[in-house]
Amino acid sequence: MTDQLKVLVTGAAGQIAYSLLYSIANGDVFGKNVSVSLILLDIEMMQEALGGVVLELQDCALPNLKKITATCNVQEAFTDIDYAVLVGAMPRRQGMERKDLLKANAKIFKEQGKALENYAKKSVKVLVVGNPANTNCLIAATCAPSISKENFTCLTRLDHNRAKAQIATRLEVATSAVRNVIIWGNHSSTQYPDVRHATVSVGDEAKPVPLVVKDDAWLNGDFITTVQKRGAAIIAARKLSSAMSAAKAICDHLRDWHFGTPKGEWTSMGIYSNGSNYGVPENLIYSMPVKIDENGYTIVDGLEIDDRSRVRMDATANELLEERNEAMKFLSQSD
Template identity: 45%
Template sequence: MAVAEFIPSSSLNKRTSLYSSQLSYVSTQISHQRRLSVRSLPRTNYSSQICCSVTSKEAQAPTVVQADDPKKKNECYGVFCLTYDLKAEEETGSWKKMISVAVSGAAGMIANHLLFKIASGEVFGPDQPIALRLLGSERSLQALEGVAMELEDSLYPLLREVNIGTDPYEVFQDAEWALLIGAKPRGPGMERAGLLDINGQIYAAQGKALNAVASPNVKVIVVGNPCNTNALICLKNAPNIPAKNFHALTRLDENRAKCQLALKAGVFYDKVSNVTIWGNHSTTQVPDFLNAKINGLSVKEVIKDTKWLEEEFTEKVQKRGGVLIQKWGRSSAASTAVSIVDAIRSLVTPTPEGDWFSTGVYTNGNPYGIAEDIVFSMPCRSKGDGDYELVKEVIFDDYLRSRIKKSEDELLAEKRCVAHLTGEGIAVCDLPGDTMLPGEM
């Protein structure tokens, strides 16, 4: 790795084959050792010019201009273009090896909460240096610069790199985590099928980009709606990345379900465990009270009101977003960001003994008899290594089975509707009515 000394990693990222995952891997390792000097870049074949000032006059994002391939540029921002010696801190054993976290929709409100949590160490731990790679649209590029400026001004010691850009093939380079929040909101009168198509196209493109340039074991969390099918489209377009690595976020639903069970039982929410959201992040989702526990007891032993459990509980969980918009005047960006943090932490810290969490994952090999080849929220446990296994010790009754079936049917219908985006032929759309959750776009 001696080659990396005094050579900007950005120039090393300029690959003869952009799609070589081997090279991508090398680049990840090298970037930890980079020591960019703003003033005295070595004039080698790989030389680059980096602008790092942040005055209003020099308003454009600082750009790495690469002599021999002007198209492939790597953008860094302000103070994050500067010299640092992270290697020394890694060698003392006080810090882990830096990881790259890519975030799409990075100029939006959810990301505005999430990025500062990631940079603070709250998500990956106080010894984990972070590189943030922020993806936005052309329209949001100025706002992305604003976000980068606020991250600069926050002086987070763990935040070592911030890159911003509009091309997923650049922004996703070497990403070990991809948090895909960006999605087009549903226009007036748009059907779910229309939304599936416009956002499906975005997620197909981002899947291809991840496949080409991200770390080969990147973990992907899809937040943009309709998130289950977006995640399916994304993984189908990224055949070199394990399908198991793709998640659709149902954690906010799980958190809301825990809160509602706590309220009904009259206990604090830390006493509620083993809550699963089954299925699609839509109104067909199934918050599972059959397997959930309160103070270690079955929910049905604690909450005797079966009518409430079967009829009101799910509705309360699902209407939460709508009530919130009504009160707060905007969607629940802060608690969505918290639930993304929870979803990541559940994968990077060992699951507490006896408990589990739920996340939308690929169904192949599932032990529940759920149709294969869709992304379905199911109960999982993790050793804290970024991976997970499905929980086997769950029970079903006819009520739970029938509701899971309905969500499964919906996801199979959504899948037929995006066949053109998953490489499986011609799309046929026979979706049921509008199943968007209230308060979501």
């Protein structure tokens, strides 16, 4: 093993983490030449279940897994970490209003942001998964001012993968044949799945998705709403939220962030907006297309935005502005 990484996963006794931890520990994310120390954080009442997760990881006998630390202590969890995968969050319960969810999570991610500030490496890369992921990510970044805002991202790769899969299924091709879809905005039902710049491999040629699909009504209608509402559809069918597909998307996000995106391809990540790209307001975590190399990610700039797309992109930005303003009220009240 030539490298070592300390990787924190919060909500580590939950169902997403249960689908995620094996892939991280097995070298499927950071490479087979990297040894991983896993730090598993969950609340005190989940420590018995977390202990069971540790036993299973031990029984996997994985050569890349150097050490497992299970804890409910925030300082122990965040000290000197290289990656933070913040999965744990307060779920929305029946009868709970959105402002109640924002208030509960503002407290959680304020604490975790401060823990990143006080204990983590300044180079730490942070992926927020717990919903509302964009706003939770912004709260954590705000509470860790000495860590670059570029080091904070939220998960929209699940939506990105869903969009690819819908196109691939429609055209009866492999998902690997579909490239450069975009998820704009919030990881919510206002997100905008955009395939206007995407391509699909037909033989040896990459052709524009709209040209191959030949159904603008579907692309501007059912395709978008299916991706937007996919999470709700899974809950309705399973009576549980996405776990397997979310874990896969987390792995995809982390792998690309660590190794870079393939040449000529981009992915979707919720990233900090400084107000200079695509008319997205400053101080939001907003999903955009990015290319990644050894120097980090860069926004794919210069893509044409038509009037219909502008309306959708602004709508999801406005939702994020409302969430941000509500969350910041809760932060100021708790100071």
